[in-house]
Structures are given as structure tokens and as C-alpha cells.
Amino acid sequence: MEIKVLKDILGANEQIAGINRQLLDSNNVFAVNLMSSPGAGKTSLILETIKRLKGKTRIGVIEGDVSSSLDAEVISKEGVPVVQINTGGGCHLDANMASSALGNVPLKDIELLIIENVGNLICPAEFALGEHKNVLISSIPEGDDKPFKYPLIFHKADAVLINKIDLLPYLKFDTEAFSQVIKGMNEEVEIFPLSCTTGEGLVQWVSWLMAQMGKG
Amino acid sequence: MHELAITKSMLDLVLEQAEKAEAKEVGKINLVIGEMCGVVEECVQFYFDFLSKGTSAEGAALSFKMVPTKARCRGCDRLFELKEFDWTCPYCQGNNMEIVAGKELFVESIEVE
Ligand SMILES: Nc1nc2c(ncn2[C@@H]2O[C@H](COP(=O)(O)OP(=O)(O)OP(=O)(O)O)[C@@H](O)[C@H]2O)c(=O)[nH]1
Ligand SMILES: [Mg+2]
Ligand SMILES: [Zn+2]
Numbered sequence: 001m002e003i004k005v006l007k008d009i010l011g012a013n014e015q016i017a018g019i020n021r022q023l024l025d026s027n028n029v030f031a032v033n034l035m036s037s038p039g040a041g042k043t044s045l046i047l048e049t050i051k052r053l054k055g056k057t058r059i060g061v062i063e064g065d066v067s068s069s070l071d072a073e074v075i076s077k078e079g080v081p082v083v084q085i086n087t088g089g090g091c092h093l094d095a096n097m098a099s100s101a102l103g104n105v106p107l108k109d110i111e112l113l114i115i116e117n118v119g120n121l122i123c124p125a126e127f128a129l130g131e132h133k134n135v136l137i138s139s140i141p142e143g144d145d146k147p148f149k150y151p152l153i154f155h156k157a158d159a160v161l162i163n164k165i166d167l168l169p170y171l172k173f174d175t176e177a178f179s180q181v182i183k184g185m186n187e188e189v190e191i192f193p194l195s196c197t198t199g200e201g202l203v204q205w206v207s208w209l210m211a212q213m214g215k216g
Numbered sequence: 217m218h219e220l221a222i223t224k225s226m227l228d229l230v231l232e233q234a235e236k237a238e239a240k241e242v243g244k245i246n247l248v249i250g251e252m253c254g255v256v257e258e259c260v261q262f263y264f265d266f267l268s269k270g271t272s273a274e275g276a277a278l279s280f281k282m283v284p285t286k287a288r289c290r291g292c293d294r295l296f297e298l299k300e301f302d303w304t305c306p307y308c309q310g311n312n313m314e315i316v317a318g319k320e321l322f323v324e325s326i327e328v329e
């Protein structure tokens with residue numbers, strides 16, 4: 001006997017992500033799922049964002065990491081609440097992991113939650129966490145061919161941050177062509193070239209973020 | 217690597233459906249997978265054989281219907297398959313397009329006894 005199923009394989013994850021989203025909404029917390037390949041600058045961006053938003057909004061962070069708690073330690077020095085998720089070898093966060101982490105985040109005390117996903121351009125694209133916006137960092141040393149190789153994550157991103165533009169004089173990277181390709185596959189996307197090292201372009205990113213939160 | 221998580225969710229879904237139908241055994245699982253998802257069939261098969269041991273889906277055959285990535289050009293409105301992932305329209309060389317297929321990831325049906 002054949003039974004029609006026609007159900008999304010990741011439907012259970014979507015469902016839990018929906019519940020997370022409700023929990024965030026009921027606490028008026030705006031959540032960002034921050035994705036990139038390893039070392040593109042997620043932790044650096046979180047640090048710079050915290051510095052620039054001090055006094056403007058209250059931030060909390062969830063740090064997804066395969067095994068260490070190094071990133072979480074660096075961020076907790078900034079005086080914001082950090083909850084660490086170790087995926088124990090897993091290559092991405094899923095809604096279930098986010099759900100248990102949310103239980104430890106002081107949601108009443110924050111307005112913005114930044115979730116640092118595991119460094120990977122394939123798996124995080126498939127697993128919603130309950131976020132309001134998906135932000136992808138792609139950095140200059142990675143090269144400008146990434147949208148061709150990992151289309152799904154570029155397609156899903158609400159904003160793409162081109163990090164490490166301070167390295168442009170030394171590396172081959174066509175920012176114009178890169179942006180055009182991403183815009184082509186994802187018409188609504190916002191693109192911000194920036195550098196966490198020099199601070200260039202961070203103002204634009206931070207004001208976009210505030211605008212998304214309704215604090216523009 | 218996301219094949220492990222995907223296979224786990226797929227198996228959960230299949231077992232839930234089989235139980236609902238009061239089936240004793242799942243013989244075949246028909247999957248529809250978009251090319252853009254980058255799912256490797258062999259990996260899913262490998263994890264499935266491992267995870268399904270001792271369940272009613274043990275030994276079930278997996279059938280993969282792979283869906284090619286298709287886009288509609290916003291310049292000339294034509295539909296085409298994205299073969300090389302070069303993201304240019306083969307008709308007008310434009311690169312503003314809407315993806316219309318290739319992101320599927322679902323269980324179409326199961327065959328049970
Ligand atoms: N030149 C330059 N280096 C940067 C910039 N942003 C970050 N880096 C450096 O890139 C390296 C990785 O940065 P992280 O912020 O740790 O990157 P990440 O994405 O959090 O890395 P994982 O968590 O390991 O995936 C560090 O050595 C940073 O100092 C930048 O704008 N310019
Ligand atoms: Mg980090
Ligand atoms: Zn065209």
C-alpha cells in the first residue's frame with residue numbers, strides 16, 4: 001500500500017523554530033542568526049556591534065560552537081549575557097538546540113539576540129532557529145566565488161556582510177561583481193561591505209540592524 | 217554533513233506516518249530532493265541503514281527524485297535550468313533571477329505493508 005506523505009523532511013525543525021520565534025516575540029526580543037564559514041568574522045562582528053550599540057539597545061548572545069567556549073568567553077568580557085551551545089561535533093545549530101539555549105537567556109533583560117551559528121556555509125542554510133533575520137558574513141580572503149558554490153545560504157540571507165575589506169588591496173576580489181551575483185539570486189538582500197578591524201562600514205550595518213528592530 | 221540530521225528527521229517522519237497507518241513494515245520511501253540542497257544520496261543511504269536498524273523501516277529502499285535547479289529570468293521572463301550554477305540567463309545573459317525549483321526536501325510517499 002502506498003501512502004502519500006508530501007511532508008517537509010525538516011518540518012519538525014520548522015515547527016520548533018516557530019515556537020522559538022513566538023517565545024522571542026512575546027518577550028519583544030529581535031533575533032539574528034549569524035552565519036559564515038569558519039573565521040569569516042562572526043565573533044569579531046558581534047564584539048564590534050556590541051560596542052556600537054552600548055546604551056542604545058540591550059544585547060544577548062548565543063554562541064554555537066563545535067566544542068570550545070573561546071568565543072563565549074571573549075564576548076562575556078563585554079558584559080553581555082552569553083549562552084554557549086556545544087554541538088558536540090555537529091556542523092550547525094538546529095531549532096531544538098536553540099530552544100534549550102533560549103531557556104538560559106535572560107529574555108526579559110534584552111532586546112536583541114545575536115546567535116553565532118557554527119562556521120559552515122552548507123548546513124546552517126537548511127535549519128531555521130526562530131530568528132527574525134538571517135545575516136551572512138562572506139569575507140574577502142574566501143574569494144568572490146562563494147555564491148556560486150553555496151547558493152542556498154546566499155539565497156536565504158536577508159543581509160550579506162562583506163567583511164575584511166581592509167584586505168582588498170592585497171587580494172583579488174571583485175566586490176561589484178560579487179554584489180551583483182547575490183542581488184541577482186536574492187533581489188531583496190542588503191549588502192554591507194565592512195571591516196571589523198578598521199571599523200569602516202560598520203555604521204551602515206548597525207543602523208540597518210536598528211531599523212530592522214524598529215529603532216531606526 | 218547535514219545528511220545525518222536530514223536522515224534522522226526523515227526517518228522520524230516516516231515512522232510517524234507508518235505508525236499512523238498501522239503498518240508493520242515500510243518497504244520503500246520516495247524522497248524528493250532539490251539539487252540546491254546539496255544532499256548526497258550515498259550519505260543519506262549510509263545513515264539510513266544505520267539509524268533504521270530495529271525499526272519498521274529497516275531495510276526499506278530509498279528512492280531519490282532529484283529536482284534540478286530552475287530559475288526564471290527577471291530580464292526576459294524565460295525559464296531555464298541552472299546547470300553550471302553560473303547564475304546567468306542563457307537567453308539574455310542577465311543575472312537577476314527568481315529560483316523556482318531546486319530547494320525541495322520532502323517525503324513524497326511511503327510504501328508499507
Ligand atoms: N584583516 C581583518 N581581519 C579580520 C577582520 N574581522 C575579523 N578578522 C580576523 O579574522 C579572524 C577570525 O575572526 P573571528 O571573528 O574569530 O571569526 P569567526 O567567524 O567568529 O570564526 P569561527 O567562530 O572560528 O568560525 C581573527 O583573527 C580576526 O581578527 C577584518 O575586518 N579584517
Ligand atoms: Mg566565532
Ligand atoms: Zn534572460
